[in-house]
Amino acid sequence: MTNRNPVKQLFITFPHSVCDKCKFRDDLLRFEPDYYKVCEEKHKDGTPHLHAVVRFKNKYSKAFVLRHFKEIYPDDYKRIDVKPVRSIKKSIQYLSKEDPFPLESGTFSDSR
Secondary structure (H helix, E strand, C coil): CCCCCCEEEEEEEECCCCCCHHHHHHHHHHHCEEEEEEEEEECCCCCEEEEEEEEEEEEECHHHHHHHHHHHCCCCHHHCEEEECCCHHHHHHHHCCCCCCCEEEECCCCCC
């Protein structure tokens, strides 16, 4: 099977998350990222909303990543939004707006 439109950097949103940011980070570690940052925001109704920016060592397609989440969150994976990142620096700035204690590891460069 081919990896259609593989990318190294993804921005992931999990609205009304059923897990905390530590569990979500642990689920991302399967991909052996070079860099990740996972943050939690609160919706107006107080429910958690997770965001993550990830830079992988290898390229992965959106479909491949979503299949991984489908296995872990079979009832909730359809809410997870996965998009390629154009500027990891801008994505990281966006993630830094609310969560004072993000989960972050690795190094990044602002290139694809």
